[in-house]
Amino acid sequence: xxxxxxxxxxxxxxxxxxxxxxxxxxxxxxxxxxxxxxxxxxxxxxxxxxxxxxxxxxxxxxxxxxxxxxxxxxxxxxxxxxxxxxxxxxxxxxxxxxxxxxxxxxxxxxxxx
Amino acid sequence: xxxxxxxxxxxxxxxxxxxxxxxxxxxxxxxxxxxxxxxxxxxxxxxxxxxxxxxxxxxxxxxxxxxxxxxxxxxxxxxxxxxxxxxxxxxxxxxxxxxxxxxxxxxxxxxxxxx
Numbered sequence: 001x002x003x004x005x006x007x008x009x010x011x012x013x014x015x016x017x018x019x020x021x022x023x024x025x026x027x028x029x030x031x032x033x034x035x036x037x038x039x040x041x042x043x044x045x046x047x048x049x050x051x052x053x054x055x056x057x058x059x060x061x062x063x064x065x066x067x068x069x070x071x072x073x074x075x076x077x078x079x080x081x082x083x084x085x086x087x088x089x090x091x092x093x094x095x096x097x098x099x100x101x102x103x104x105x106x107x108x109x110x111x112x113x
Numbered sequence: 114x115x116x117x118x119x120x121x122x123x124x125x126x127x128x129x130x131x132x133x134x135x136x137x138x139x140x141x142x143x144x145x146x147x148x149x150x151x152x153x154x155x156x157x158x159x160x161x162x163x164x165x166x167x168x169x170x171x172x173x174x175x176x177x178x179x180x181x182x183x184x185x186x187x188x189x190x191x192x193x194x195x196x197x198x199x200x201x202x203x204x205x206x207x208x209x210x211x212x213x214x215x216x217x218x219x220x221x222x223x224x225x226x227x228x
Contacts, residue, residue, distance in 0.1 A: 042202050042218030091156055104156030
């Protein structure tokens with residue numbers, strides 16, 4: 001496809017479970033971002049990759065959150081020991097170059113019971 | 114503390130009239146401002162942007178105005194169409210961090226355009 005894709009689109013997890021969220025950016029896009037959008041809020045920055053290098057992870061809320069982009073294309077956001085407050089839509093965005101226009105995927109809606 | 118504020122959670126406008134969405138920011142280091150549009154179950158899509166060196170940018174029916182002294186920007190949609198009904202997010206970034214693309218978003222304003 002031509003756009004950013006994310007999978008799964010919906011994920012329900014029991015509290016304490018680990019989850020992995022996948023992002024396929026637009027082919028050739030150097031920059032990749034993860035955002036978290038809680039209900040009724042705007043997206044909040046989590047982390048940023050330039051190619052395979054994670055240059056900014058200042059937005060990750062705790063050490064339970066981990067992101068990787070080992071080959072500079074697909075990225076995975078992993079959340080360990082999920083908590084109810086982790087329930088949110090997780091958005092991935094990519095841009096062709098640093099500072100370029102960000103294209104967002106449809107998001108993964110995570111519900112932690 | 115919110116650095117980008119959209120104080121109107123919702124706005125209802127008649128088709129053909131002007132829609133004005135407002136956004137305030139607190140960080141004077143912001144140098145680039147964007148508006149995104151979001152439909153349900155989809156990701157935000159870029160609409161229009163403005164650099165801090167400008168006070169107006171226009172693209173078709175969409176115009177963004179920036180008032181740096183007031184730390185305020187607004188998005189004007191003229192004429193409004195039912196297909197414009199969506200949630201609109203204001204976002205800002207600051208350089209040199211802008212090269213990393215860390216966008217700060219407001220909470221969004223839900224626009225409803227009635228036929």
